[in-house]
Amino acid sequence: MDAIDAIRKRRSVRRFTDKPVSDADIEELCRLGLLAPTDSMSQAWSIIVVRDAKKRAAFADLIVRGGARYFEMMRPPAEGASPEEHRKACEEYAATVMETYPKVPAWLVGLRVPRTSPGDGSAYEPVIRDANMISVGFMFENMMVAARAKGLGTVATVFHLLVEDEFRALMELPDHVEAPVVSPLGYPEEFPTSLPPALKKIKRHWTTLVHDDAWGNPRG
Ligand SMILES: Cc1cc2nc3c(=O)[nH]c(=O)nc-3n(C[C@H](O)[C@H](O)[C@H](O)COP(=O)(O)O)c2cc1C
Numbered sequence: 602m603d604a605i606d607a608i609r610k611r612r613s614v615r616r617f618t619d620k621p622v623s624d625a626d627i628e629e630l631c632r633l634g635l636l637a638p639t640d641s642m643s644q645a646w647s648i649i650v651v652r653d654a655k656k657r658a659a660f661a662d663l664i665v666r667g668g669a670r671y672f673e674m675m676r677p678p679a680e681g682a683s684p685e686e687h688r689k690a691c692e693e694y695a696a697t698v699m700e701t702y703p704k705v706p707a708w709l710v711g712l713r714v715p716r717t718s719p720g721d722g723s724a725y726e727p728v729i730r731d732a733n734m735i736s737v738g739f740m741f742e743n744m745m746v747a748a749r750a751k752g753l754g755t756v757a758t759v760f761h762l763l764v765e766d767e768f769r770a771l772m773e774l775p776d777h778v779e780a781p782v783v784s785p786l787g788y789p790e791e792f793p794t795s796l797p798p799a800l801k802k803i804k805r806h807w808t809t810l811v812h813d814d815a816w817g818n819p820r821g
């Protein structure tokens with residue numbers, strides 16, 4: 602599969618089999634990730650590959666619980682549902698949509714590791730942080746596209762940020778390291794060929810998002 606095909610066919614995967622992923626494939630994904638552009642060659646990034654069975658189980662549990670909190674915030678409660686009923690419904694929903702997460706063979710964690718930040722609270726700090734974060738995003742996208750080309754599924758995930766203290770403890774992160782994005786990595790039950798209907802409905806046509814020469818001239 603060429604790069605254009607892999608970009609086109611990458612879709613967020615949320616149902617996985619327990620088929621193992623080879624060490625060689627994981628190593629290649631990491632190395633391809635780390636070929637992404639990085640601000641000032643700062644390489645203000647690292648990756649944690651989680652394969653240990655106990656850690657994976659704890660990871661999946663944490664993501665599902667973080668997801669439940671996210672849904673609790675974002676999804677409207679059913680009519681007449683009490684806050685407690687809404688919370689329970691969101692926990693059940695999270696457990697259902699991420700039902701296969703406990704058997705995912707590996708997790709990837711994208712890290713920002715500041716290396717060039719002056720650390721003096723200067724006006725450049727936010728600029729450098731943004732540049733570092735963008736680089737981590739590029740790295741992760743490289744890995745997700747390369748995974749797709751290998752028949753492997755991923756989904757950029759931020760649910761860990763809703764249970765961040767527990768997540769940081771599990772990954773033993775030092776205070777200066779941030780983990781903006783994680784992903785399960787495994788063979789999908791099947792690759793989604795299109796977006797779910799609810800997302801399809803809200804997907805903007807590309808022509809409305811491309812402006813010529815200046816803001817205000819969208820193509821559609
Ligand atoms: C920064 C970022 C964070 C995301 N966080 C989550 C998440 O926490 N859980 C999840 O299931 N999907 C998450 N997604 C996946 C998006 O929902 C998904 O990319 C989007 O709906 C488009 O679908 P596609 O990836 O199949 O094109 C995230 C995507 C991005 C880029």
